[in-house]
Amino acid sequence: DKSMRERAAAKGLIYGAASDYAILLKDPEFADRFGKECGILVPEGMLKMKGLRPTPTTFNFTRSDWLLDYTQKHNMLFRGHTLVWHNLLPDWFKETVNAQNAEKIMVDHIKGVAGRYAGKMHSWDVVNEAVYPWDGRSDGLRNSPWLDFLGPDYIEIAFRAAAEADPNALLVYNDNRVQYDTREGETMRTVIFKLLERLKSKGVPVQALGIQSHLWGDEVRFNPEKYRKFLSDVASLGLKILITELDVTDLNLPQDEAERDRIVAKTYEDYLSVVLDEPAVVAVLNWGLSDRHTWLSELRARPDGSPVRPLPFDRDLKPKLAWNAIARAF
Ligand code: XIL
Numbered sequence: 620d621k622s623m624r625e626r627a628a629a630k631g632l633i634y635g636a637a638s639d640y641a642i643l644l645k646d647p648e649f650a651d652r653f654g655k656e657c658g659i660l661v662p663e664g665m666l667k668m669k670g671l672r673p674t675p676t677t678f679n680f681t682r683s684d685w686l687l688d689y690t691q692k693h694n695m696l697f698r699g700h701t702l703v704w705h706n707l708l709p710d711w712f713k714e715t716v717n718a719q720n721a722e723k724i725m726v727d728h729i730k731g732v733a734g735r736y737a738g739k740m741h742s743w744d745v746v747n748e749a750v751y752p753w754d755g756r757s758d759g760l761r762n763s764p765w766l767d768f769l770g771p772d773y774i775e776i777a778f779r780a781a782a783e784a785d786p787n788a789l790l791v792y793n794d795n796r797v798q799y800d801t802r803e804g805e806t807m808r809t810v811i812f813k814l815l816e817r818l819k820s821k822g823v824p825v826q827a828l829g830i831q832s833h834l835w836g837d838e839v840r841f842n843p844e845k846y847r848k849f850l851s852d853v854a855s856l857g858l859k860i861l862i863t864e865l866d867v868t869d870l871n872l873p874q875d876e877a878e879r880d881r882i883v884a885k886t887y888e889d890y891l892s893v894v895l896d897e898p899a900v901v902a903v904l905n906w907g908l909s910d911r912h913t914w915l916s917e918l919r920a921r922p923d924g925s926p927v928r929p930l931p932f933d934r935d936l937k938p939k940l941a942w943n944a945i946a947r948a949f
Contacts, residue, residue, distance in 0.1 A: 623931070623942070624658035624695075626949045632895070633696065633741070633902035634949070635659030637864065640682040642912050643689055652936050653908055654693030659741060661698040661863070661904055662686050663914070669707040671732060675715050675724065678731050687739060698904070699736065700863070701744035701793065702729050703777045705763030712764065721768035726780045733784035742789035742861065742902075744829055745781045746774050750794055750814060752806045759810030774814075775823045782824035789901075792818075793829030793863055797849065798890070800842035808849045819856050828853050831864035833906070834890060836872045836882050843893045854899035862894060864906040866929040867941070870919040879928055884940035891948030903945075910934045 627634035635657035643650040653660075664670050665682045673679050690697045703725060716724055733743055751761030760766055765773040774792075781790050792815065796807045811828070818825045853860060867886045872879045894900055907913040909932035916927055926934065931942040 622656050623946060623949070624656060626946055627903065628658060630895075630949050632900070632949065633658050634904070634945075635661065635695065635698070635902070636905040636908040637661045637663040637700075638908065638912065639663045640665050640686055643686070646912070649909060649911060649936065650689070652932070654689075654695065656908060656932075657693075657695060659696040659698050659902065659904060660686065660690050661700050663700075663906070664707070666699050666732065667701060667704065667707040668712075668728060669709050672709045672711075672728065675711055678735070680735060683736075687736065696741040697736070697739055699733070699740050699743040699788070701747035702732060702781060703745060703749075703765060703773070704747040705761060705765065706748070708764065716764060716768065718768045721765065722773075722776060725765065725769070725773065725777060729777060729780040730784045733781050733788065736788075737785040738787050740785060740788040742791050742827065743781055743785065744791050744793040744863070745778050745825070747793045748795065749774055749792070750807060750810050752810050759806075759814070775818060775821065778818070778823045778825050789826050789859065790824055791827040791829040791861060791863075792825050793831065795831040795833060795864075797830055798832060798834070798846060799840040800845055801840055804840075812849070812852055815853065815856055815858060819858075825858070827859035827861055827901070829861045829863040831906075832862050832866075832890065833864060834867045834886055836867050836869045836879070836886050841889060843889075846893055847896065850894065850897040850899065854897060858899065860894075860897060860900045862891075862900065862903040865890075865903060866906045866913065866915060868915055868919045869928050870915075870921055874921075874923050874925060876925075876928065880940045883928060884944040887941050888944035888948055891945060895948055903949075905930055908932055909936055911936070 752759040754762045867883045911934040
């Protein structure tokens with residue numbers, strides 16, 4: 620039977636997932652399946668600033684180099700996440716970075732990291748989660764050290780530095796919470812669209828929107844028409860779209876596993892069948908491939924204590940209904 624990466628490729632799309640060094644190194648059975656199923660790997664943590672920067676002047680590329688090597692052995696693409704984020708900053712950040720040196724530190728970081736993998740990256744999440752309209756700013760940007768020290772232009776400075784460091788990677792603005800037909804979803808769509816429009820009008824080299832797509836296992840709040848419109852509005856700015864961190868939380872779903880798997884699968888299918896109608900979409904990545912390794916085990920543990928089932932493969936690496944649903948959507 621055909622793998623997901625083959626099914627996606629047959630439609631001109633890329634399918635893959637997040638994983639990380641410790642997992643792929645210590646779980647060879649999983650690493651082997653991952654290589655067969657995925658056409659692209661994004662490191663879940665090892666390319667974040669905290670993982671890469673032991674001191675303000677040094678880089679530790681050992682683990683990310685190992686991951687690049689793994690992708691090359693499996694004939695996969697490699698994707699970067701993330702150069703500029705408010706979260707997972709190194710321990711030295713707080714006492715070292717200030718308004719005087721922040722631009723140099725950010726640009727040196729981007730040049731060091733994107734430069735290291737120049738020509739080898741499919742795409743980079745240059746800026747991650749810069750929008751958070753509930754922080755009380757009129758432009759809807761999130762309070763972060765980068766914003767505090769550099770003002771809203773930090774986004775533009777980051778994209779320009781990334782384009783210089785790696786002219787070949789697709790440069791992505793990545794964010795979450797845009798998919799639902801709620802006040803929150805509506806606000807995020809509006810603010811993100813305005814941000815992208817402003818960046819494009821200034822000639823900033825942003826080339827794609829990454830939509831994380833951490834979904835909840837119920838589709839009642841999803842409005843296909845409004846979402847289609849958002850995707851096509853983004854595309855009309857000349858941007859590609861990537862689904863970058865897809866998973867389906869089953870925290871709120873019934874205990875019965877078969878029932879839960881059906882709802883999770885339906886959530887995947889309802890979402891992806893809308894998303895994949897948009898020609899600007901070029902890639903779909905799950906945030907993890909198997910329920911054996913998922914950040915949701917801790918973050919969205921079920922009240923009944925049963926293990927979470929958010930991903931296409933179960934803990935024994937058997938494909939679930941979710942796998943079939945994703946395959947059908949391709
Ligand atoms: C998460 C990882 O999955 C965790 O292992 C880590 O501890 C925290 O970060 N949005 C993002 C990702 O952009 O970087 C986050 O990844 C999940 C939410």
